[in-house]
Amino acid sequence: MAWVQKCNRSVANSEDVRVRSRSFPCTRPTRAAMARVPYVDQGKAFHRIDPYPYQHNNTVKMDAASIRVNAATLKDFPGRVVRLIGKATSVDPSSDSATLDAGGPVHVSTHGSEQIEAGKFYEVIGKCSVSDFKINSYSVMPLSDNLNLEMANKLAALVPKVSELFY
DSSP, rough: EEEEETTTTTEEOOOOOOOTTTOOOTTTETTTTTOEEEEETTTTTEEEOOOOOSSSSOOOOOOSSSSEEEETGGOOOOOEEEEEEEEEEETTTTTTEEEEESEEEEEEEEEOOOOOOOOOEEEEEHHHHHHHHEEEEEEEEOTTOOOOHHHHHHHHHHTTGGGGGOO
């Protein structure tokens, strides 16, 4: 919620208070250091405080929580941000891609800075492509070598059934 100061009084800028009142010409934001977004008032532009100032340039703003999937449930979430645990079976450094075993083969497109080694376990967070169900990774995290992949696949199969516990 953005706070504004009207003539030395602090009031909340709620949904029903959208236009700048002509009777309070001293309306101004109290947090001047925050990012500003243009806002139009009867043809005159002024700025409102952006509630999320640090998610504009360098970070990925995710629209929802990532969904835990395996190879069987990946096809149910095209175009969504997913989370996958698997064992790297093959790695192709020339094309920056890898194949993970997560109850079946899953192709992952990585970035050049992310090093994946065959035979190790990883958790991949990325967006599932609509056409070929390949994951374009946002982040790749190495996991322990004594991971029970069978239990991770069972968890991924149960998450859609009881989604109210996870999201």
